[in-house]
Amino acid sequence: QTNASWGGRFAEATDAFVAEFTASIGFDARLYRHDIEGSIAHATMLAKCNVITEQEQQAIVDGLKAVQSDIENGDMQWSVALEDVHMNVEAALTAKIGTVGKKLHTGRSRNDQIATDIRLYLRDEIDHLASELTRLQAALIELAQTEANTIMPGFTHLQTAQPVTFGHHLLAWNEMLQRDYERIIDCRKRVNIMPLGAAALAGTTYPIDRTITAELLGFDRPSENSLDSVSDRDFAIEFTQVGALIMMHLSRMSEELVLWASAQFDFIDLPDRFCTGSSIMPQKKNPDVPELVRGKTGRVYGHLMSLLTLMKSQPLAYNKDNQEDKEPLFDTIDTLAGSLRAFADMVPHIKAKKDSMYQAAAKGYSTATDLADYLVKKGLPFRDAHEVVGESVAFGIEQSKDLAELTLAQLQQFSDLIEQDVFDVLTLEGSVAARDHLGGTAPNQVLAACLRAQQTLKAR
Ligand code: ARG
Numbered sequence: 422q423t424n425a426s427w428g429g430r431f432a433e434a435t436d437a438f439v440a441e442f443t444a445s446i447g448f449d450a451r452l453y454r455h456d457i458e459g460s461i462a463h464a465t466m467l468a469k470c471n472v473i474t475e476q477e478q479q480a481i482v483d484g485l486k487a488v489q490s491d492i493e494n495g496d497m498q499w500s501v502a503l504e505d506v507h508m509n510v511e512a513a514l515t516a517k518i519g520t521v522g523k524k525l526h527t528g529r530s531r532n533d534q535i536a537t538d539i540r541l542y543l544r545d546e547i548d549h550l551a552s553e554l555t556r557l558q559a560a561l562i563e564l565a566q567t568e569a570n571t572i573m574p575g576f577t578h579l580q581t582a583q584p585v586t587f588g589h590h591l592l593a594w595n596e597m598l599q600r601d602y603e604r605i606i607d608c609r610k611r612v613n614i615m616p617l618g619a620a621a622l623a624g625t626t627y628p629i630d631r632t633i634t635a636e637l638l639g640f641d642r643p644s645e646n647s648l649d650s651v652s653d654r655d656f657a658i659e660f661t662q663v664g665a666l667i668m669m670h671l672s673r674m675s676e677e678l679v680l681w682a683s684a685q686f687d688f689i690d691l692p693d694r695f696c697t698g699s700s701i702m703p704q705k706k707n708p709d710v711p712e713l714v715r716g717k718t719g720r721v722y723g724h725l726m727s728l729l730t731l732m733k734s735q736p737l738a739y740n741k742d743n744q745e746d747k748e749p750l751f752d753t754i755d756t757l758a759g760s761l762r763a764f765a766d767m768v769p770h771i772k773a774k775k776d777s778m779y780q781a782a783a784k785g786y787s788t789a790t791d792l793a794d795y796l797v798k799k800g801l802p803f804r805d806a807h808e809v810v811g812e813s814v815a816f817g818i819e820q821s822k823d824l825a826e827l828t829l830a831q832l833q834q835f836s837d838l839i840e841q842d843v844f845d846v847l848t849l850e851g852s853v854a855a856r857d858h859l860g861g862t863a864p865n866q867v868l869a870a871c872l873r874a875q876q877t878l879k880a881r
Pocket of ligand 1: 445449505531532535739741743744745
């Protein structure tokens with residue numbers, strides 16, 4: 422049996438495998454709510470433009486709502502023979518309300534319909550992801566406030582560099598997510614344009630009013646060009662780019678959490694309920710959540726490349742290739758939603774092991790730059806100061822002592838500019854407090870930055 426929606430010109434039934442192969446219902450059924458929302462708006466517009474009668478519109482709208490209830494009550498039989506969500510919904514509508522259901526598709530094609538559905542769906546998902554980003558940012562800022570005075574080593578090349586505050590480190594993560602939030606909101610602007618009315622590719626001969634449907638569906642405006650409308654998937658690529666950056670950021674945070682939770686670093690404790698054990702090693706508590714998020718980053722990078730390649734060299738206008746946009750897009754959304762949720766739930770329960778962080782910062786000559794700056798303030802050119810401190814560090818390594826543990830006499834071997842007050846700058850507290858300017862790691866700067874970041878969230 423050929424497909425009822427387009428079988429007219431066919432002499433033989435679709436090959437059973439081809440029907441299976443070309444169907445998208447297996448993955449596009451999740452668009453049903455937005456498909457129905459779009460159809461209700463379309464029917465409403467058709468009635469306003471006198472293409473269908475008001476009674477017909479009423480019957481269609483009631484019927485679509487009934488189909489939606491059926492789907493939500495688990496009473497819908499999705500059929501592969503009907504290919505996709507659009508034709509499944511339309512067939513269910515016609516089964517319910519009879520012939521008038523067949524008028525719904527007047528002046529519309531599945532090409533503009535699917536483009537509309539994805540945009541409506543993605544718009545909702547972007548709103549959800551944006552609120553999850555906000556939730557995670559709020560958690561980071563709150564933890565940063567609590568840990569504004571907590572000293573830890575800052576790293577470059579993963580070698581101890583200079584002491585920083587844990588709060589400052591957490592706010593660095595917040596900055597990454599702040600940019601992601603701005604990007605996702607910017608992406609939403611280009612998602613929120615309505616393709617409906619482009620029909621198959623050239624527009625339609627009915628006297629439609631696209632501004633009515635755009636307004637009913639909350640789109641900013643109808644799209645400009647019908648050919649572009651049905652073929653454009655830039656918005657999906659752009660969203661996946663934003664998603665790739667979010668995952669890249671989460672993977673960096675994950676990597677640090679995994680390192681810090683190890684016995685070797687011992688900087689943090691992750692809550693038991695976000696970790697799992699080993700079936701063989703009874704002592705183990707593994708940081709699975711950050712590890713898995715780090716791993717999932719690869720899927721989203723892959724989806725970005727899939728979508729870019731999907732669109733490469735496609736001639737105008739719609740091509741069946743575009744059906745392949747859904748699985749990468751949906752998996753990107755699901756991966757982001759899961760990863761952000763896991764992080765937003767976990768971050769408030771990260772426990773800083775302050776002593777251990779402090780001890781780590783005290784090792785590794787993290788205040789060497791402070792000693793150099795001290796000498797510069799006493800009149801030595803920076804290059805010479807660098808040399809003096811380098812020699813002091815070498816001496817310390819030889820003696821197995823940190824700079825603050827050397828005696829004044831030992832330090833004075835390297836420069837007679839060094840006096841008793843040197844010990845103020847060699848302390849970790851002195852070192853972080855001295856970086857007291859906008860963007861610096863000093864605790865009071867961290868607290869001020871937390872307040873600004875909270876204001877930014879409040880303004881959303
Ligand atoms: N399932 C199709 C897709 O995802 C809907 C549009 C089909 N249009 C067509 N002319 N075959 O793109």
